[in-house]
Structure formats: structure tokens, C-alpha cells
Amino acid sequence: MADQEVVKLGSRNESVLYLQKEGKHVSIGAWNQINRILKVRKYRDFRDFIPAEIEGHLRQAGFYEAALAGSLKLDKVLISAMVERWRPETHTFHMPFGECTITLQDVAVHLGLPIDGNPVIGVIWCDWSELVEDLLGVVPPASAIKGGGLKLVWLAAQFNFHNLAGADPIQITYAARAYILRLIEIGCCAYLIQVWAWLRIPGIDPDPPRLHRGLPLAARWRDPDPEKPIKWAKKQIEWWRTKLDDLSSNDLWKSYSDRVLNGLPERCRENMHLWRTVVSMVLYHVSEWHQPDRVMQQFGMFQHIPNAPSQLNEMHDISLKGNEKQDWVHNMRGFIQLWSERHQRLANQPETNTLVGPNDEYMIWYDKYSVRWLTRAAATRGQMAMRVHHVWYGLTPEGRPLYTDHDLQNQAARCLTLCHASDRISHPTASVPSFPMEFTHATTNDIPPTGKEEGEGLGRRRESQIPEDVIIQGGTLPPPHDSTHCTPLI
Template identity: 35%
Template sequence: MPHQRVNPGPINDSLLSMQSIHVSEHIWNGQPDRVLRIRRATKSGHRDGSIPNEVRPFLARAGMLGVAEMSYFPIDHHLISALVERWRPETHTFHMTFGECTITLEDVSVLLGLKVHGDPITGCSTYRWVSLIEDLLGIIPPTNAIKGGRLKMSWVDQYFSDVSMHVHSVQQMERYARAYILRLLGGMLFSDKSSTLVPMRYLVMLTDLDRCGQLSWGSAVLADLYRELCVATNYDHKEISGACVLLQLWAWYRMPYFAPLMRPLNIVGVPLGARWNSALHAPREEQKKTIVQIRDALDKMKDKDFVWQPYFQYFYSLPSYCVENTNIWRASVPLIDFHIIEYHHPDRVMRQFGMVQHIPRPPRQPDNLHDLTLRGKDDIDWRVQHAIFVHEWETRLDCIWTQDSCTTTHLSSNSEYMVWYKRHTRRWIGHITAKQGYVEDIIEEMYHKAKTEPRSSFSMKELTDNLANCLEVFGEFHRLQYPSIGAPTPSQDESKPVVVKNIGAGRQEGRGLGRRRRRVEHESIEVFVPSHDPPAGTYYAYPVTPSGGFNPYVYTADDTSVETPSSAANVSSPFDTHLLPSSGC
């Protein structure tokens, strides 16, 4: 029997144009699994969430108090690596089996407590660094403490570890606060591949702490993380930096299956990310999930396993700075971090805002900006160089997406969005789950063919070929290859029965294993058998051949005795939900 090629997608590559160079293509083709190295500051160099009371007012002025509340906790390298396999640089979203989802400005605000509604983080990236450090930190650094445009964080710790040495004046405390914030920026929010250096271009933004508190640090952090995720989709890259702690927290709240068994602290007045401080410890080795396990779980995940709006229940307990200007969370704008420009596409994930998901417009991400670096660009003022993007950010209130509220986040597989999405997405990463999905596609298609098409256009050979394909992908085709053969004739030698002497006479022995065992009656398992007649409407079966198209199957009221449900919210069982007719939402 010829082998049938399983097509993981996309069928239409107009959206995912980088598939041939994406890490998922390498994994599909049998390359070794790649677990990324996470680059960030070590635990010994992190302040661990214990903030000196003297510096708290200064951190609040700078808009950094919330993120400073977070302590160091382990990052799951396997979870981050598996999520990168589903990240798409073309759309800045994760492509799951049930639709797109992503990290948005909402997640930055709620999880980290960073301001998102403010001026962008941009300007000149080159200064007279020694003079700048002397003016803002009050100390002249040695030449070996500066590497290019970056400063050693160990030097910062050397002079700013003891707050008692800096409490003699407001100027001293402001310098201490700047050093404290630099450690947060370089160690967690904007960590680079060195793990030990902080870019000094951010120090300029700390000149006036009150002005610093009005800047959109949240959008800059998200821009940097987007860039790191995009770069990491290159299979040859073996490490990732940036705010991976934000990505992990996002995954924990939206996909609880991957969260630690110990729940976060039930405290108020701090961002959600700070509530995991004492709840997180390194899991025991036998409890860790490998990248293969996580990949398979993501491949099998349904939309009911994803929490589209996980933060509502916590809004009342969050500090006000976490829930300011919430409409900005839905702004389709460029995210800016000096030379980095990465677009924010909330219109692709409207279910995360409780709204109806439409077929999104083509994403906006100029390819010539996707790999732009600072190398050889010392004299550029990025506010001027990227003036068009800065202007777009400044008019963000005009770029806010709004849709009708959604009564349910579930989308039927026959909805207009899902039919479009399945044509344009990468459905599976691993082979095992792809085989299972392929069999599901065959069953669905054969059901519709047998139900709707005239017998003359549907042959039993087509049915048996497709059923044979199902057995083949699971390695069970041998059931159809080897007919029954006769068993060998048993030996005709008559052997005498074995006589065992009762060696336990007079004792509670020698009566067999049935002694002292309680007999129970076998209980049958009841299996729910749903109605085989779908509601009237149009259904789309995923093509089971690489060159196939989405064939519509139309049922009229005469074809079925089942009443058509008015909406997804009225459906009571997973089977009924799967058989909802096509609709626009």
C-alpha cells in the first residue's frame, strides 16, 4: 500500500511565509530536539524581591515598584523552548490548534506592573558614558567596567549593595534608585546574551525619576521579548534572553497545566507576577516535563484548555497602576525599544479581550526591521530614524480594536475564522500527534461523504482506502496484511494428571489463591452515544491529501431530525460543539 503524506500545514503559505526556515520545520524533519539556554542574571545577583524601605518611594516615582516586588524563580527551559516552536515571527502570535494567542500589553501590565501608556523608550543609543555614569550614579567607573555601550552589573552591585551608605541625602537615594533599576533592567527585563551586562542607553531614561515613571516601559519590554522570540525561531540559535519570566508567567496563567502545583500567594496590592515569590522552588527532577511532553501537550490542546481571560478575578486586588488605560491593551501599534520595532497585533487574539474573533487583516511587520541591530550605528537618533513608528505610537488611541462581546470563546471548527485559520496555520509540531489528527480528519471527511454525497459519487474503495490509511499511520496496517493460518496440532501424548500431596493438611494453607479474596461483580462502562445527525448547515472537512481543498458539506433540514442550535453557548457536549454549522464567529 502506498504511504499517504500527512500535511501539518500550512496549506496556504501566504501568511506563514517563513515556514521553510522555521524551527518547527527542522523538528518535523527529524532534527534533534533543541532546548534553549535562558540568559539572565544569576540568583546570587538578584535582589530577590526584598526592597529596602528607603528606596520604595523612589521606585514608585520611576514606575518600577511593581516589577521590583518580584523575586528570582526558576525558568523552565523546556517550556520556553516548546513555546518558541509555536511562535510565528510573521504574526507575533503563538499558532495553536484552536487559533492564535499571544502576550499582549495587558499581560505586561497585570503580571509585571509596568506602565504601557506613555512615551516610547527611544532616542540616542550612544553617549559619553563615563561622564553620564558620574553624573547619574556619582562614581567614575574604571575602564574595565564598561564594554562598548554596556556596564558590568557586578560593578553596580559593588557600590550599591548597602542602602545605608546612601541615605544621607535625596540625591544619594536617587543615585541608589537608578542603580537598583539598572539591575532590574539588565538582570530580568532586558537581559542580553552576556547575562552580566546592562545596556547603558537605558540609564539616560533614569535621569529624571518622575519623567521615567511616565515612559512606556511595558511596551519596550514586550518589543524586546518579541524580538528574542522571533530570533529564537532559527533552529541554529541555542539561547534566548529578554523577559522570559514574563513568557513563563503568561503560560502559567493561560495554560494552568504547565503551572507549578503550589499556587501563588493570595496577597493584594502587587502585580500577579510578584505573588509567586515564595511559591516557586526548583521542581524535583522526576516532576519536570520534557520538551517532547510539552510539545505533545500543546499539539493536543483544545481551546477549553486555554484560559482566554485569566485576570478578571484578580482585578480588584491589583494596584491601580496595573489596570490603568486598559483600552491601550487593544491598540494595534508598533512596540518601540530604541532600534527595535515589533508590531503588536491584538486584532488576531480578540478572544483574549472577551470579543468576537474575526478573520484578521495581514500582519504589519517590515522584514527589514526584524533583524536590525545597533552594530555600527553609533550616531543614530532612533527617535528621528523611526519617526514614522514613533508617530504611530503617539496616535495609539486611534488604533484601538473593538468587536462585539463574545458569549463564548469557543469557535466551532466550521466557523469562518477556523476554516480560514486551518488553511493558513501550522497545525502540529510533532509526528505522533499529527498522526492522531490526520486520523480525525479522515473520519470527519468520510462521515460527511457518506452522509451527503450520492452513492454513485462515493465508492466503497475510497472508504476502505481511507480506513486503511488510519491503520497505517498508527502502525497497525498488519491487521489487514496477514490472513488467518491454522494452528499446529496439539500433541497426542496423554500425560497423567499431576497429583500434589496436601502438605498443608490441618492448616490454613494449600487451598489456592481464591482463599480470603472478596468477589465483586463486573461493572460495564457506559459510553455516551451522541446523535449521528448533525444540525442543518455547512461543514468544512480538513483535506486529507496535500493537494486537497476544504470541501463544504451542506445539510438541509430534510437531512436531519436534529434541531439546529442557535449558538455555541447552547451546546452541552463536546461532540455537539464539534458539529456546529458554519458561522461568522
């Protein structure tokens, strides 16, 4: 069997990750060693400084803790490698061991942003120049307006946050709004992806963890001196792909420890029950599903086979361009209703400190429906390890009733094919003579020593078959006895 027929990108069932079948996902480029590095916005000129004059406004708006998190230089290669793992179909990262994602919990503990309230939605048909003048006190030129947003270069030129002493209250309000607008526009998503990955992926954070009691979790990496930012070893995207391909469940599926949560500002711990709400989040024309039910072990709970993803593919294609006069409150009323039920739509499972193993029902499901590896080398190793594990388990007293000899033979044959040694697969013994073999009597002194026990290797030959997928009889396999135990983060 040819190598490309054994090791390929994609899942055995593409009903969940349908973008793979349509050839529309960035992981296809990663598999073919096409390097696509994202561009990220630079914003290192203001976040390490919070003017005392606007602190009250930031607190009132719920952005003070986010500003305290500080700034850092973004690693666009790491962020690009994480995006290759992001699946719009499920709103989760697909890793070798299962799904993981950034939840409302991570938004709260890392940035301290409020996670409860009314949807940001309404009528967007207006005179943008007039609106900017009303909110910021300055009329922008047409070149500074792009769609429904302002260009950051223009915005940065209008406000000097280091020169607010003596400003009147309305000028302070304008400056606070501009500061918040820049916090929103500068790419908090990229920032959050980076600090989330630094915390959860072992050995990649640039410095030993520094907990700042009373500050959001992301503040542990804030630059102590804007002129001397935190540095880290730059890696190529191929390195990151291999690193992510080699992750285990004990690396990312961890819950935050009580010690960490108790040291966070009160704002970070508000509405903690909403961390597990399964609901659609609405922003004008955008509806994005929050599905913690797919990553329950991030909350220290048992991971079940999740329901079908709720995200509608057509929602990703809606744009404000040409839709300025749409009544989004009416158009999104169904999603708004779901958000209004957020306090009741909570995912819940039994608590556990044991991570899923390769024989668990979830992993058998995940292996069928997911894209676990993005490099050929890792896919080969992963598939071989999985099949060797089937053979090993099938020879144990517990697993023997679940496998036939044919099943185990198929798995062994697939392993040989994966390592390009399919010629070692035995075939029916047509070359064995059909007449009885004749032996002469020999004493033990005539037989040279072999170092083997008597009878070892005798009667072991079995008829080989063409490699096929394993057929597991009797339902799903029981959990392995050597379960991996989860250690809380930090």
C-alpha cells in the same frame, strides 16, 4: 503514499509563516528532535528585597509593582519550548487551536508596568563612561561596557541595596537607578513568559494558585523565602513539546475574570483600553508590533480571520552596532506616528463566551496557514482527527449537502494512509465475475444467525480514489453544535 508526504512540518500556504519555507525557524529543529535549550540570566540575589529608601523612586518611575512581583527560578526548558512556538512573522505563539500571545494586558496585570507614554528613543551617540558616571555616580571600566549596556556582574558589585541607611539623597537616587536598570536587564521577558505559561497551561504551575490581593498577578508565585525557592518537577523538552501539542482552545484562550482584575493594584488597571491597541511599539532602533486582533478570544471576543501581519522582516535585522550616529527619531518617524494614534487604533469584536470550533471559518483558515504541531505523533493524531471529523460531519443532515461521496472517500483514504493502512483502501472491483451470480433458494432456518439487522452492509461499496485534500463545496462549514464554552481565568 509515503508517511513523510502525509505528515510534515509546515503549513499548506507559507505566505504568512515565510521563515518556515526559508528554513530559518527553530521549529524545524524541534520537528527533527534537535533539542536547543536557551540560556537565561540568573538574578535571584536582589528582587525579593525592596529597600525602603528607594521605594518612592520606584513608584515615580512605574517599576514598584514589577519589583513586588518578586523573583523565581526560571525554567529554561519550558521557556525554550515556548520559544519554539513563537513566530516573529506574526508576533504570536502558534498552538494547535490557534494563535495566542502575551499582550499589553498581560504586561500590566502580571508585572504592573505602565503601558502608556512616549516612546523611548533619541540620540545614542555619547561617551558611555561619562553617561554612567552622571547617572550612577561611578566610572565603569571599558570592560564593563558592552555595546550600549552595562555588564550585570559589574553593576551588582557596585551597589549594596541592603546598606542604604544614612545615604544622602543623591546616593539614594543612584541606587534606585541601578535597581531599575537591573530589573530591565535581568530578562523580564523570560520571567513573563514563564508566569504567563504557568497561569494559562493547566496543571503545570508548581503550587496551587495563591492570589495576593493588592499585588500584581505574577506575585502569586513569588518565593516566600529566598533560601527556599518554589520548586517544580523538571521536565525534558520532549515532554513540553507533547504537552503543547495536545493543548486545546479551552486551555489558553481565556480572559481574566473580573474578580482577578478587581484585586490588582490600580497601576495594573490603568489604560485598560490600550490592552487592545494594534500598534507598533518603539525602542530606539526596535519596532515591534502589538497585534491583539489576532488573539481576540483572550479578551472574550469573537476571533475573526486576522489581517496580514504588519511586522516587517527587515526590522528584525537592525542593530545598534555601527549605527550609533543614526537619527532614530527621524528613521522611526512612521512608527512613532502610529504609536501616537494608539488610543484610536483599538481592535474590537462582539463579545462571546464560545470558543472557535473545527468547522469555524477561522480554524479552516488557520489550518491552512499555520504550523499547528511540532511532533510527528501529534501531527498524525491531529490530521487524522480533523479528517475523521470531516467524514462524521459530512454524514450528518447539516453537513451532507456540503460534501460529495468523493470528498468523504478522500478523507477516509487519508486517514488510512496516516495510520499506515493504505492497503485497506478498496480498488475498482475488477475481480468481480462479469456473469450473473446464481443462488439457490434457502429458508430462514438454513441461514446461521449473525446478530446484524437485515440489509446491514449491503450496497455500501463505493469506488475508491487516490487520497487527496478535501474539497469543501458551498463555502465554509457552519459552526459545530457542540460548541466549547470558555471559562474566565481563575
